[in-house]
Amino acid sequence: MTAITPLELVHKKGTFGDHHKKNEEDLLQISEVKYLNIIQIVHYKKSTLQLNNITVEGLKFPLESSKVSFNKQTRILWNGPKTWLVISLNENILNNIREKCDDKNFAITDISHSRAVVQIKGFQAREVLKKGSPINLNEFEKDNCAGTVFHGVTILVDLINDNPDTFNLFTLRSFGESFYHHITDAALEFGYVGV
Amino acid sequence: MLEIKCPYCGKRSQNEFSYGGDAAVKRPELGKEVSDKEWDNFVYLRKNPRGNHREFWHHVAGCRQWFKVLRDTSTHEIFKTARLDEEL
Known part of the structure; x- marks a missing residue:
């Protein structure tokens, strides 16, 4: 950083x-x-993967407009349909996201800078x-x-x-x-x- | 202030949106022979009606999604908005 x-x-x-x-x-x-570590996650439109079982830092992806899921270190902001911003103080957040969200179903971009x-x-x-x-x-x-x-x-x-x-x-x-x-x-x- | 109901975010000010053109125009089919006249109509010819008009709008400062709007061009009244995969 x-x-x-x-x-x-x-x-x-x-x-x-x-x-x-x-x-x-x-x-x-x-x-x-x-x-802040700011990561954009986009779930591909053609992906058939269900999001119910996927969590990042123990947080589910919010599926409604204007909703945020959060804990002490991390906030996941709804940024559009199938699009989220993960805002985190955790320096390993990018690796943690990549472990949970594979690149066949998700586009993950570090936009911290x-x-x-x-x-x-x-x-x-x-x-x-x-x-x-x-x-x-x-x-x-x-x-x-x-x-x-x-x-x-x-x-x-x-x-x-x-x-x-x-x-x-x-x-x-x-x-x-x-x-x-x-x-x-x-x-x-x-x-x-x-x- | 004109308000537009984004199908994803709800009612928002028009400042957040960008007009995207006539939603009634159909692109010539892919792979089909297209005459100059057909292509010219698709690119340039617009009806510009006074009254109900189907339009594309983009929620550029919000969810960045395209959607359709049925709007009266004389009163600016918006009757309905819909996602691209929905009927207007």
């Missing part, structure tokens, strides 16, 4: 925006999520996302995910916690800087801490 993360030269630490006379603990927190991941945490996190994304975030629940846009940038939203709301936002690495500026600009109104 390279030491140069997509937002290393962009992300600034400190307190920004309208934070005066506000308790720092109540401010939004924006950070870059680093060193091709995504920038921004985390926004705080009670106003939904309000920040609403400024640029048309998705109905009021109906978004913990451990839901969805592909959408934020000011025209294609993103994947994963709500990992709801007390306070904590969103992991995935975008293409090349859009990372632009997306980061969109998010931090939208957060200025509430004040945020770059962590």
Whole structure:
């Protein structure tokens, strides 16, 4: 894993925006999520293999839109019909997936280096996302995910916690800087801490 | 805001979608002799109706699936959406 993360030269630490006379603990927190292993799994359309008996890290593949299956280290996000993103802290995840998902039935691609991941945490996190994304975030629940846009940038939203709301936002690495500026600009109104 | 019901993800904003053309056009059969006139019709000729229109749309910022939409071109009302393997 390279030491140069997509937002290393962009992300600034400190307190920004309208934070005066506000308790720092109540401010939004924006950070870059680093060193995640991100694996895309596609189950071939012509494959007749049943997914019921296949698990990755003990997790079944979610079969419904916006569902996520997860444990402490790994999250499997529904990314489309027969398409998932596995997000994991486990460095051996790629080998573990290859053991369970053979290449006759699955296309497995390591896209860890091709995504920038921004985390926004705080009670106003939904309000920040609403400024640029048309998705109905009021109906978004913990451990839901969805592909959408934020000011025209294609993103994947994963709500990992709801007390306070904590969103992991995935975008293409090349859009990372632009997306980061969109998010931090939208957060200025509430004040945020770059962590 | 125009909303489109993706058959896979449910109702989403039109911003997430991309128009993919007329769904009523049929490609000439593979392996069959195709006249210039038939090929020209397939590539260029479109009806452009005022009223109901069957269209392809792509959920490009969501599940990245193609699907069919029955839409009124004058009111933009969407009557029905369906997967490619379903009847509209």
